[in-house]
Amino acid sequence: MKSLQLISSLLLAVAAWSCGSQANDTTQAKTDDATRTDDAVIAVKLTPVRTVERSEPVVASGLVSSSEEARLSFKVGGIINQMLVEEGQSVRKGQLLATLDLTEINAQVSQAQLASEKADRDLNRVRSLYADTAATLEQLQNATTGQHVARQNLTIAQFNRSFAQIRSSVDGTVTRKVTNAGEYVAAGASVYLISGNRPGNWVVRVGVSDKDWARLRLGNRATVTLDAYPDQRFNGTVTELAQAADPTSKLYEVEVRISPASGVKLAPGLFGKVTLVPAQSRSYVVVPVEAIVEGNGKDGFVYTLASASPANRASKVRKVPVQIGYLDGANVLLTHGLSATSQVVTAGSAFLTEESSVVVR
Template sequence: MINRIKSTSLLLLALMLVSCTKTEKTSAVRKDIEDAVFTSGYIEMEDEYMISAKISGNISDIPIKEGEILTDNSLIAIIESNVQAEQLKDAEAVYSQSKQNASGNSPQLLQLQAQIDQAQHQVAQDRINFQRYQELRTKNSVSQLDLEKAQLQYQSSQNNLISLQKNYLDTKNALDLSKRRSAIGVNQQQDVLKDYTIRSEGNGEVLNVFKKKGELVKQGENIARIGRGDFKLKLYVSEDDIAKVKIGQKAAIHLNTYPDQDFTATIVKILPAFDETEQSYIVEAKFDKTPETVFSGTQLQANIETSKRKNVLVIPTSYISKGKFVTLENDEKREVLIGSKNNEWTEIRSGISENDILIKPKD
């Protein structure tokens, strides 16, 4: 008796399910449709750049914050530079000494100048003595040998003066060269020290700060991202769709930050090269009217309108099975040629007409 009740209950349940299940039907209709290319992408500012460290070291100060507006040459960060500061002091001390040595009052040059003055005095005396011996020789008061000795003494003092003058000039040139080299050393140390103070290039807004005070930063590592100018949209377009996209086309933009609102934009640039990283072509667009609040890096989805067509035969996309078949009311499976489609509608180019009744395929 219990088994019979169970069987009867199962039969009634089955009949109830059959009676409640209704087969969904539809037929093709004609609609005006807009062909569009679906893309994803993100927002960025027109001119964005990274500020990176030119040297490695610990950050002793980083006064900037996200959202802060910078002017040209604003301080971004300072990297500890105690060793380099000492090296600059040493270079400046060397330059100061070499500058003093190259001046006319340096002890080395003063000593040489004193020797030159003495040699000039000796030349003057030996010239007078030689001239006197020449007069005496005309009077036969001195021998020819004495005259020749006076002449040799005069020539020797002249040669000594020339040698001292050349030595002075060589020493002065060497000291000047040392001064120039030490000046270059100071400039080099100053340039190195400049790398420890990082500043902005032009005005802009701080978009990201990647480091904190006290952190170690390596050479070439990013410290901050700066942006300026208007916002632009970067869209990733597949190889199959890029030929359909043209400059000037409109796009419907859905931002993740505005889930209940769409915006319009215009295609302004198509980058010519395929992006290997993204495995897509990159297209740039600009808002027709920029949203009140926009954030660089916001993810988005876009439908780029490529054409408009009137009186196109379409059916609900859910009535397509295996990509190209529909099921007629008599359970006939018929292959159709489809065109453009989205999640809601699929264009039918051939295979059925508006008179055919279709049933929705079972999942």
């Protein structure tokens, strides 16, 4: 009898434990389902979209140089006699910089002088003969022409001798000395490179694409930053636009004249970054940087709400392709993609997919 009572008690205990375990499993399953539901809804923040009128800047880099640059050479070839200045030396306009050995050139002037004197004598003799009817008119005309030719040859020889020296054409600095005394130099070959150093003549020449070149105009404003003066920004103006692309780089050269602050020392070869501001403006849609997802060059995506929902209720999102114009600090200026959208998802956008449910916080 006692055995039967013990067995009954054990069966009741097992049944009670089984019921309790099933209840606990049911409660845990409900809790897991609720947790999964909460995890599927992502909290996001919306930011209003605004529109601005802006001129997209053109950014390029180049080297500082002077607008007054001279490549000086001799008019005639010959042996260099003297090189009177060195690289880095300042020179004045009209200063003598180099001379040729004049031995050969003086001989050419002497030859031309003697030929001119002979032509004068020949003409006088023919005139006398013509007066005595011993010479024809044609002989007189030929002698006259010969005299004119001899005098012109003398002028050429004297002119070449006067340019058998190099004088500076600008006030500036010798940036390069190509040859040395005693070397033979051909006519027109560069001997000195001079860069003018007058205030207001400093420029930066940069290359831009055809698309950017078409947007620029003479007189457009620019901002220049130099590695030599990283904490300063210089104002600039577009003064020249190339009318043909460089055959090597396929870029169009743009010259920007710098307006340096007083006391700032500039020199040829300084590296500068130029931000050009075209006069033409266009409309852009502005969104925060964090709204852009899956950016690739000029292409990207943003998330917007697919439809409005009551407060604190889950909503669906829509992935919208956009085209990026350029970055402006913490914002991105878009050229296409959000014309009919008033808000975009910012906080939480990195965790979204097109199947995500969101709640606006």
